[in-house]
Amino acid sequence: MRYFISEKEGFKTIDVSEENGLFHVDYNGKHYQLDIERIDQQLYSVIRDGKVFKFIGDQKDTVVRILTNHVDREVTILNQRQKMEAELFGSGGAEEDLGDVKAPMPGMVLRVEVKTGDVVEVGQPLLVIEAMKMENEIRATKAGTVAEVLCSPQQAVERDDLLIRLND
Amino acid sequence: MTVVDKVLVANRGEIALRIIRSCREMGVGTVAVYSEVDRRSPHVLAADEAYLIGPAVAAQSYLDMEKIINVAKKSGAHAIHPGYGFLAENATFAKKVIDNGLIFIGPDPETISLMGSKTESRKAMIASGVPVVPGAKGAVDTVEEALKMVDGIGGYPVLIKAAAGGGGKGMRTVFSEKEFARAWEAAKGEAKKAFGDDTIYIEKFVENPKHIEIQVLADRHGNCVHLWERDCSIQRRHQKVVEECPSAVLTPEIREQMGAVAVQAAQACNYVNAGTVEFLYDQGKFYFLEMNTRLQVEHPVTEIVMGLDLVKEQIEVARGKKLGFTQEGVVPRGHAIECRINAEDVFNGFVPSTGQITYLKYPEGPGIRVDSGVDGYSEISRFYDPMVAKLIVHAEDRAAAIAKMKRALQDLVIDGISTTIPFCLAVMDHPNFQGGEFTTKFVANFWEEMKSRILAEDDISVVLAAAIAHLAAGEKRRQSAPVSGDNHRPAISPWKMQTLLKS
Structure with a gap:
């Protein structure tokens, strides 16, 4: 079966077939033969060319998260139909940076360093969130103008809460 | 008793x-x-x-x-x-x-109070002959006065420091005379704001130091021993992540000197129970930094190498017992390394990572100790310290300990939160760590490059992800097949979609 990996530059094809737990995968001009055994909920053991390793994998819709060598990676995988839908509705490729500044962790807002209308540069501190006894400075990842400040000091925030909106 | x-x-x-x-x-x-x-x-x-x-x-x-x-x-x-x-x-x-x-x-309240003050402890140490970073003896009032002192303390770079300081606030590093006045005003202003006290002093800035500390143990009968050093130079945000005993760089002569000075420092403040004297170490020279009047996070590496249980020793001292051994009885064996497993995203500025742990497996085998505060069912909340566990290994020498730590880190699996495991693994692999020639600047100097190497494109993750997706799609097909053959008809038929795409 042919699948498509959604990347910033577009789609890459990947071919997968399976028989009795033995997978054949063709990707980036290489052939992979993998014996994949599910050990526990999200834990898998792999034997490839005799070499054993394990990984954690779980899937939410079209996004598969893989944890190997202690590094987390997210891969967006589409089938033929999903790819066509994506192309049609323009949601293909990785998400664009919309200038939304979100809380990277739950915590409490200590200080907001900018106000609406401020022009900010990449790396400029925007606000400080306290979590786990530490002050965490949230910096601008893109340049722009502060369109809206949606939080205030002493406010408790959850992960991914929208804090500040930036315009180009 | x-x-x-x-x-x-x-x-x-x-x-x-x-x-x-x-x-x-x-x-x-x-x-x-x-x-x-x-x-x-x-x-x-x-x-x-x-x-x-x-x-x-x-x-x-x-x-x-x-x-x-x-x-x-x-x-x-x-x-x-x-x-x-x-x-x-x-x-x-x-x-x-x-x-x-x-x-x-722990020690007496008077000792805790004395060692808790930056300027008071510095004064006490100078008085008892313990080497401190060269600098002013007390507060400095004017820029002119400060500039006159620079040559006498070993020249630039110089650190302008708030007497009430802490957490890097009210502190400025100055590399030349022309920056001095501005930095002075900035440090003073910051100190006033942060501590309500703009008392300033200056000291020599030790640019690229190692953080080396000596464990001491004292009873109420005047006996005080040191239990060698720990090298805790691998830090981020001024907090230690990797610690080891002994250090890779101390010669027996310097170790003996530092140990003697640590005992001298402890005795100068009437120290009782377990404590740690921290030093900045720079190519054979060492300076008193501060004394921690408590058991430290990294105490297990000392315990393992010395064959002691420091908590048991603390309780015996609290009971009023004499230490069961003298300095000659302190005999090290092998090498120990500790890695702090923190709930942090090391690829994103070491920000805290909270959440439910969904999978947890600790490493096992000879020479491995895990001091953990969480279990497979734990949720990491935002309220407390991000450290979830300490992984400690013991082996016959440093190279074997590094190899064992690597193996142990590879076997350790924590899912649901991000952790410092990938950072610690990369440290074990780094030639500067292996060579022992690392300082507190390690993260600043090497982590960006180490990080990009870890995060480099990796085809195998994509291949595994595709296999998982294929497996799940197959299960879905099998589940839906008996109900109705029509079940997975897409919302828009492929024919229609092709037509739409062409138009």
């Missing part, structure tokens, strides 16, 4: 659990205290008795002196062990404990 047969542990997480374990082995009863979010925490499950002391916010639970002392009295505990953090270096707490007829497992 003072009776210490029941101990209240005024802490949580791995250190509370670690103290409880030693108490149990000694036949000493244990009393845990916990906040509302910690009912399920391992330290509560492990103790003989446990009492709720308040809400999650530490100020209303783990930092509430009255509540903790009341629990100690109500439960009939003889002594309180503060662990590290929270109330461990709070002289007021230590005094209250004693005033309530209980034993504080």
Whole structure:
């Protein structure tokens, strides 16, 4: 079966077939033969060319998260139909940076360093969130103008809460 | 002899659990205290008795002196062990404990108070002949006065420092005379704002130091020994991540000097119980930094190499016993390394990572010790320290210990939160760490490059992800097949879609 990996530059094809737990995968001009055994909920053991390793994998819709060598990676995988839908509705490729500044962790807002209308540069501190006894400075990842400040000091925030909106 | 047969542990997480374990082995009863979010925490499950002391916010639970002392009295505990953090270096707490007829497992309140002040401890150390970073003896009033001192303390770079300072605030590094006046004003302003006190002094800036500390242990009978050093130079945000005993770079002569100076420092402040004297170390020279008047996070590497249990030693000292050995009896064996496993995203500025742990497996095998404060069912909350566990290994020499740590880190699996595991693994692999020639600048100097290497494109993850997706799609097809053959007809038929795409 042919699948498509959604990347910033577009789609890459990947071919997968399976028989009795033995997978054949063709990707980036290489052939992979993998014996994949599910050990526990999200834990898998792999034997490839005799070499054993394990990984954690779980899937939410079209996004598969893989944890190997202690590094987390997210891969967006589409089938033929999903790819066509994506192309049609323009949601293909990785998400664009919309200038939304979100809380990277739950915590409490200590200080907001900018106000609406401020022009900010990449790396400029925007606000400080306290979590786990530490002050965490949230910096601008893109340049722009502060369109809206949606939080205030002493406010408790959850992960991914929208804090500040930036315009180009 | 003072009776210490029941101990209240005024802490949580791995250190509370670690103290409880030693108490149990000694036949000493244990009393845990916990906040509302910690009912399920391992330290509560492990103790003989446990009492709720308040809400999650530490100020209303783990930092509430009255509540903790009341629990100690109500439960009939003889002594309180503060662990590290929270109330461990709070002289007021230590005094209250004693005033309530209980034993504080640690040094006297006067010692805690003296060593807790940057300028007072510096003065005391100078008076007793302990080398400190060259600098002004006390407050410096004007820029002119400060500029006159620069040559005498070894020239630039110079550190302008707030006397009341801490956490990097009110501090400026100056590399030349023309920057001096501006930096002076900035440091003064910041100090005034942060501490309400703009007293300033200057000292030589040690540019690329190692952080080396000496463990000391003293009883109430005038005996004080040092238990060699720990090298804790691998730090981020001025906090240690990797520690080892012994250091790869100390010669026996320098070790002996530093040990003697540490004992001298401890005796200068009438130190009793376990403590640590921290030094900046720069190519054979060393300077007193501060003394930590408590058991430290990284104490296990010393325990393993020295064959001691420092918590048991602390309790025996609190009982008024003499140390069971002299300096000659301190015999190291092999090499130990500790890695702190913190709930942090190392690829994103080491920001804290909270959440439910969904999978957890600790490494096993000879020479491996895990001091952990979480279990597979734990949720990492935003209220407390991000450290979830300490992984400690012991081997015959440093190279073998590095190899063992690598293996142990590879076997350790934690999912649901991000951790420092990939960082620690990369440190073990780094030639500068392996060569011993690393300083507190390690993260600043190397981490960006190490990070990009770890995060480099990796085809195998994509291949595994595709296999998982294929497996799931197959299961879905099998499940839906018997119900209706029509079940997975797409919302838009492929034919229609093709037509739309062409138009």
